[in-house]
Each structure stands twice: as structure tokens, then as C-alpha cells.
Amino acid sequence: xxxxxxxxxxxxxxxxxxxxxxxxxxxxxxxxxxxxxxxxxxxxxxxxxxxxxxxxxxxxxxxxxxxxxxxxxxxxxxxxxxxxxxxxxxxxxxxxxxxx
Amino acid sequence: xxxxxxxxxxxxxxxxxxxxxxxxxxxxxxxxxxxxxxxxxxxxxxxxxxxxxxxxxxxxxxxxxxxxxxxxxxxxxxxxxxxxxxxxxxxxxxxxxxxxxxxxxxxxxxxxxxxxxxxxxxxxxxxxxxxxxxxxxxxxxxxxxxxxxxxxxxxxxxxxxxxxxxxxxxxxxxxxxxxxxxxxxxxxxxxxxxxxxxxxxxxxxxxxxxxxxxxxxxxxxxxxxxxxxxxxxxxxxxxxxxxxxxxxxxxxxxxxxxxxxxxxxxxxxxxxxxxxxxxxxxxxxxxxxxxxxxxxxxxxxxxxxxxxxxxxxxxxxxxxxxxxxxxxxxxxxxxxxxxxxxxxxxxxxxxxxxxxxxxxxxxxxxxxxxxxxxxxxxxxxxxxxxxxxxxxxxxxxxxxxxxxxxxxxxxxxxxxxxxxxxxxxxxxxxxxxxxxxxxxxxxxxxxxxxxxxxxxxxxxxxxxxxxxxxxxxxxxxxxxxxxxxxxxxxxxxxxxxxxxxxxxxxxxxxxxxxxxxxxxxxxxxxxxxxxxxxxxxxxxxxxxxxxxxxxxxxxxxxxxxxxxxxxxxxxxxxxxxxxxxxxxxxxxxxxxxxxxxxxxxxxxxxxxxxxx
Amino acid sequence: xxxxxxxxxxxxxxxxxxxxxxxxxxxxxxxxxxxxxxxxxxxxxxxxxxxxxxxxxxxxxxxxxxxxxxxxxxxxxxxxxxxxxxxxxxxxxxxxxxxxxxxxxxxxxxxxxxxxxxxxxxxxxxxxxxxxxxxxxxxxxxxxxxxxxxxxxxxxxxxxxxxxxxxxxxxx
Numbered sequence: 001x002x003x004x005x006x007x008x009x010x011x012x013x014x015x016x017x018x019x020x021x022x023x024x025x026x027x028x029x030x031x032x033x034x035x036x037x038x039x040x041x042x043x044x045x046x047x048x049x050x051x052x053x054x055x056x057x058x059x060x061x062x063x064x065x066x067x068x069x070x071x072x073x074x075x076x077x078x079x080x081x082x083x084x085x086x087x088x089x090x091x092x093x094x095x096x097x098x099x100x
Numbered sequence: 101x102x103x104x105x106x107x108x109x110x111x112x113x114x115x116x117x118x119x120x121x122x123x124x125x126x127x128x129x130x131x132x133x134x135x136x137x138x139x140x141x142x143x144x145x146x147x148x149x150x151x152x153x154x155x156x157x158x159x160x161x162x163x164x165x166x167x168x169x170x171x172x173x174x175x176x177x178x179x180x181x182x183x184x185x186x187x188x189x190x191x192x193x194x195x196x197x198x199x200x201x202x203x204x205x206x207x208x209x210x211x212x213x214x215x216x217x218x219x220x221x222x223x224x225x226x227x228x229x230x231x232x233x234x235x236x237x238x239x240x241x242x243x244x245x246x247x248x249x250x251x252x253x254x255x256x257x258x259x260x261x262x263x264x265x266x267x268x269x270x271x272x273x274x275x276x277x278x279x280x281x282x283x284x285x286x287x288x289x290x291x292x293x294x295x296x297x298x299x300x301x302x303x304x305x306x307x308x309x310x311x312x313x314x315x316x317x318x319x320x321x322x323x324x325x326x327x328x329x330x331x332x333x334x335x336x337x338x339x340x341x342x343x344x345x346x347x348x349x350x351x352x353x354x355x356x357x358x359x360x361x362x363x364x365x366x367x368x369x370x371x372x373x374x375x376x377x378x379x380x381x382x383x384x385x386x387x388x389x390x391x392x393x394x395x396x397x398x399x400x401x402x403x404x405x406x407x408x409x410x411x412x413x414x415x416x417x418x419x420x421x422x423x424x425x426x427x428x429x430x431x432x433x434x435x436x437x438x439x440x441x442x443x444x445x446x447x448x449x450x451x452x453x454x455x456x457x458x459x460x461x462x463x464x465x466x467x468x469x470x471x472x473x474x475x476x477x478x479x480x481x482x483x484x485x486x487x488x489x490x491x492x493x494x495x496x497x498x499x500x501x502x503x504x505x506x507x508x509x510x511x512x513x514x515x516x517x518x519x520x521x522x523x524x525x526x527x528x529x530x531x532x533x534x535x536x537x538x539x540x541x542x543x544x545x546x547x548x549x550x551x552x553x554x555x556x557x558x559x560x561x562x563x564x565x566x567x568x569x570x571x572x573x574x575x576x577x578x579x580x581x582x583x584x585x586x587x588x589x590x591x592x593x594x595x596x597x598x599x600x601x602x603x604x605x606x607x608x609x610x611x612x613x614x615x616x617x618x619x620x621x622x623x624x625x626x627x628x629x630x631x632x633x634x635x636x637x638x639x640x641x642x643x644x645x646x647x648x649x650x651x652x653x654x655x656x657x658x659x660x661x662x663x664x665x666x667x668x669x670x671x672x673x674x675x676x677x678x679x680x681x682x683x684x685x686x687x688x689x690x691x692x693x694x695x696x697x698x699x700x701x702x703x704x705x706x707x708x709x710x711x712x
Numbered sequence: 713x714x715x716x717x718x719x720x721x722x723x724x725x726x727x728x729x730x731x732x733x734x735x736x737x738x739x740x741x742x743x744x745x746x747x748x749x750x751x752x753x754x755x756x757x758x759x760x761x762x763x764x765x766x767x768x769x770x771x772x773x774x775x776x777x778x779x780x781x782x783x784x785x786x787x788x789x790x791x792x793x794x795x796x797x798x799x800x801x802x803x804x805x806x807x808x809x810x811x812x813x814x815x816x817x818x819x820x821x822x823x824x825x826x827x828x829x830x831x832x833x834x835x836x837x838x839x840x841x842x843x844x845x846x847x848x849x850x851x852x853x854x855x856x857x858x859x860x861x862x863x864x865x866x867x868x869x870x871x872x873x874x875x876x877x878x879x880x881x882x883x884x
Contacts, residue, residue: 071871
């Protein structure tokens, strides 16, 4: 029987890797990918807690999280496409029109 | 218009003072005091300082002088300042000054008197620098105020001492308890009286705080008459007389006062011998006469000092107003070398001026004769060292008559040193002549209230006797003989002075030949006022300026300005740096949000976890 | 024993995939790495007796969403990231440090949790297997979690419309 801490450890690793990726990477697509990674880390934590607490809530919440992630990925990518159409580059460092 | 309102106010004040004076005359000497309590001013624990007035014969005389002579000067000013654009401001200041002087004189405690003291200093500054477009006037005003300040500082120290020793500022309380709290001629009482005297010396321009008075002639002539002849400069004398109980417990200080008075007397008179500006001669004359008054106080003859104060107010105001009339007639010229022989043009002015000059020289039977003679007589018989004082006073009489009549002869008689067709010499209007005649009248009869020869002739002293013990007494007869001898002596000396003036000015005889080295040195020493101003400039003014400059460069610029400007720069740079956070890059914002979210979560975890 | 081995194997696969997502410069490779990560996660879900979630993970995440990403990458002709000057100096280092810090805190918090105290639920694995995982999820979705379920529908609907609107070319 694998103890809970192992799953949580893994979940933390995934989450932190996603966090690092968001901060470090410069391409928009990859940043969105890393956000997905973070969400999956959280999903793992949900499911493992649900399993160990003899509850179905964990799995159900993951179900909803996935739906939300799908919608958000779709919209995010649509925006990326628009940005690309406008300026031929998706480098985040060049998107700076929100300046003061 | 404003002049008439101001003069009316002065007239009303004079009538009130007159009524108080007459009510005093009707009462017996013990009842001659009027105390009016107005309100509690500073109640501070056991110390109670009130605003209240006290009128006794001494302050009654003072109020009469202030309001009476002031009224004359107000009338005079209506015409004198007619063409001035700031005439309204002038009368405002004049009335303010009268108010302050009355406050000083009527106060029943030291602190209230100090308020009036400072206020007259302020008004003096305002009036000296009245024509503020003239830089010399501004400088003179500043000089007056600053030198006054030195005296006021000593006065303040005296006030602190009084508070510590007596616990009250009230004059009557202090006079009553003074003899209990002080041993006669102890160090404490001498110190206190010394500081009070320094305060008086600042206001009444005794050496070495005399330097402001000649420069104060930058103000209009009526101002010089009111402030620097009749009233403000006499505030110092009033202070001494008011506290004569204290001073009588400090004989050493009194001796010092007499010394300073006699020194100033001779010092100022010697400078007046060679001055060429009408008003400067009169200014130094005022200094000299004040020296007489301080000498009188120093030898304990307070009533005599008051007497001389009164007569001096009459003839000095007359002389100043007359000088103003002359200047007005000569269209602004003040140098007596450019005048001469104008008696035929302005007969009324010259007549009153000559009366004033006779009075100040001490010619019988005018006022100055009696008052000056009283001082000389008191000096003669006061104590062993008195001969010196008497001799100084006598020499002063000689110089006084000399310089006064030098002035008279040079201005009104002799050759005309001006071009007749260029300067249209005209007599002053009646409203200026009227005060001259009134003051001339009082210069003649003012001395008759204290005639020592007639028994019961010392009406003045008797009037003041509830407050002061008169020193001009007619009790013993051999004193009377002595007094007559001294009187004739001083009269003779005065006439000698007039004669000498006549010789040098009209007959062109000289005491020192032109090539005499001693003569030239002496002459330039006198003419440059013994270089006192230059000495002060060297010792005091330049070092102060240097220190001020040093502090400016060191502190003001480097520290204060730097910190103030630095604060501004700090805010600016802080803003600039913070602005760079809003760079527009989405990544930065995202990272900031992430960071903030993580922090919040941490906080929640730490608060709710039992582990930490 | 076997479950432990399985767990560690899946864990390594997942971790390697995640690291590759963050580290690889080519976005295409990142997508592929993420697919590998998802597959590992699906296995982990299986080991946690969450069969439905595992299958949905593969169907939705690993294929549908990743295909979306691939399409977009191809659409915009993404190249490798150029080595340009970083705006914030030491951006990578700062990011890694911050990440490590967060990791540390998470570990400290999540370790030594005494889970046995809190077990209150009724759905033991045996019970779940008795009814069937999917059936149970279906039952719960339509009873206890009805409102979130319907809201999800609306959300997806809005997402579709939004994506269409945003992705449309401007009409001439």
C-alpha cells in the first residue's frame, strides 16, 4: 500500500515544476502548457486525498477541474492565435502594450 | 482726515489725564493713587499676573506729558506730513505708539510694562523706517530695534530674577517687600538693579547703547520730537523712578548709574559740538540731557529727574518741531552749513526756536534753568564723590549752551549760505506754528513749579511726595545760600557758552588754529562720533555676519536644504523605480500575481496549521 | 510490493515528462512530453482506484486538449525560442529558487499528516467496486453535484462560443 505522502510528494513536484515553467519560459504556448501541468498536479492531490479519505468528492472535483481546464485552454489558445495574427510573434517579452 | 481723528483721540486722552491730575490735586497726598484692575491675565499656580493700571502722581505726570506733548505733535504732523502718500500709516503708527507708551506708564506690574516697553520699541522701529524706500532709513530702524533688543534682553533677565526672588510682578508688592527680601547693598539686589538699568540704558540710549539715537533721525521730525525727545527715551527714567525703592537698596548700582549718566552727558555733548546736521545736533543733545536725568537718579534725586524729564520734554519737542519747520522752510535741507540768516524769512519759527534754545541752556527764568540747576545742586550736596558729578554737570552746561547757540546762530543769523532764488524759504502754516507757541509757553513757565528760593515753591516735589521724597528742599538756610551761589555759577557758565558760540560762529574766531595737529585730531575724533560705530562694526557686526555666513554654508545649505531637496529627490526616484514595475509585460504581471497568491496561501497555512 | 514498484515507475515517468515540458526549447517537444506526463498520471489514477478519471484524463487531456495545442502550434509556425537577452537578470535562477522555496513549504506542510483520524467517508474502495466507479460518479453527478454539473455545461458552451468568436478572421 503506497502511503499518502508519496502521492502528495509527487503532486507537489508536478505543481512546482509547472510554477517554474510559468516563470521561466518565454513562449506563450509553453506557459499555457505549464499551467496545465500545475492543474494536473492539483488533480493528483485531489484524487489521492479522495481515495485515502474514502470519499468520492475528490474524483468529482477533478472531473469539474478538467472541464474548466479544457474551456480555459481553448480560450487561451484562441487569444494566442489572435496575438500571432497581430504581431507575427508570440514572444511574451514583446507583448508590452499594457505599459503605463 | 486721518490726522484729525488721531489728534482728536490724543486730545481726549489728554483731557482724561488732566482730569485725573486735578482729582489728585484735590485729594490729600495719601489718596493720590488710583488702581484699576481689568482682568486676570496669566494665572499660573501661585503666580498671578493681572492686567491692571495704577496711576499715582509719577505716572500722572508721565501721562500728561505723553498725551499733552503728543497732542501738539499730532497737530503739527497734520501739516508736516500733508503731502506724504503714507500719511494714514503715519498716524496709525503714531497713535499705536501713544497707546504703547501709555500702557508702559500705566501698568501696575512688570510684565504689562514690558509689553508696553517692547511695543514702543516696535513703533519706534516702524516710525524710524517710515520712509522705507530710503535704505538709510531701513538701516536706522533695524539698528534702533537691535540695539534696543540688547537692552530688552537685560530687562528680561531682570524680570526672571524678579520672578525668582519676589514671586510676583506687581510694583506695589515688590516695593513693599523689597526691604525684607534684600540686604542693603547685597550682591543680589545690585545685580537685579544693574540689569534693570541696562534695560533702561537700551531704551534711553545711554553709553554704550546710544548708537541708535542719532541714526533715528532718519524718521520724520515730529517722530523725532515725540519719540526721541519727549516720550520713549524717557521710559528708562520712568523705570528707574518707578522702582526707586529697589534702587535705593543698591547704592553701588546707583553710583554706577550716576557715572554712566555723567559720562554720557559729556560724551554726547562733545560730539554735538561739531555736528552739521540740525537733527543730529538735537539728537546728541537729547543723549546729553538724558545723561543728566540718569545722573539725577543715580544720586537719588528722583523727583529732580522727573522734573528735568518734564521740562526737557517741553523744550526738546519744541526744538525738534522747530527744526522740522526749518527743514520744511528750506525744502528738505538739513545741513546747517547751507543755511544762515533765515530769521527774517521765518520769524515765528526762529522766535520759538530761540526760546527753546534759551530753555535748554538753562537761562533764568526759563524752564531748563530750574530743572538743570536742581540736578546740579543735588549733585553737589549728595556725597563725597559728588564734586566730580557736579563739575561734569557744569561742564555739560557749558557745552550745551555752546552747541545749541552755535546751531541757532548758524541757522538763523549770519551770512546766507544758500541761493535765495533757488530755495524759496517760506514760513510754516499756522497749524504747525500753534504747537510751537504752546510748547514755547511751557518752556518758559514749566520750571516755575519747583522754585527753591520761595518756601513752598517746590510744588512739583510736593505733588510727587506721596511717591518720592523730594530732594530739593528749602529747609535749611545755608543750603539756600549755597544754592543761590551755585545757581549764579551755572547761569554764568551758560552765558559764557553763548558768548563763545557767538565768537566762533559770527566773529569767526577759532580755538584751535587750522594747522594744529592736536586740534585736527580732536576735531575729527568728535566729528566721527569717537568712531564708536566703526568699533561696533568691527567687534560685533562683522563677526556676527561671519558666523551667520558660516552657519548658512554649513548647516542651511548642506544639511537642511539637502534634506529637504533630498526628500523631494527621494520621492521622485522612488516613483521612478516603482513605475518600472508597470512595464506592460504580461509575464511580470503574471509572476507578481503568482507570487502574491503563494504568499497568501502560505499565510493561511501558517495560521491554520498546528505545526508551526 | 508490486504496487510500490508500479507507483515508483509511474512517478518517474511523470516526473521526467514534467521536467521535459519545462526544459525543452522546442514547443512541439514540450507538447509531447506533456502527453507522456498525462499518461503517467492516468496510470496513477488507476492505482488510486479512480478508473473513470483515468480514462477521462486520457481522452480529454492527453488527446483532445493536446491536439488543440498541436494545431495551434502548427497554425502559428512556432520556432524554437531564440536566445535573446532576458529582461530580468537571472530570470531562470530566480524562478528556480522561488520554485524550490514553494516546494519546501509544501513538503513541510504536507508531511506527517495523520490521515487515519479524518476518515469519515463511506466510499471505501470495496464499496466503490461493488457499485462500479463510473456508475457511482454518474449517480453523484446527477444528485449531489447536479448544480455544478449543469454549470459546467454552460461553461463549456460559453467557452465554445468564445473560442469561435475570438478565432474568427475579420470579415472583409
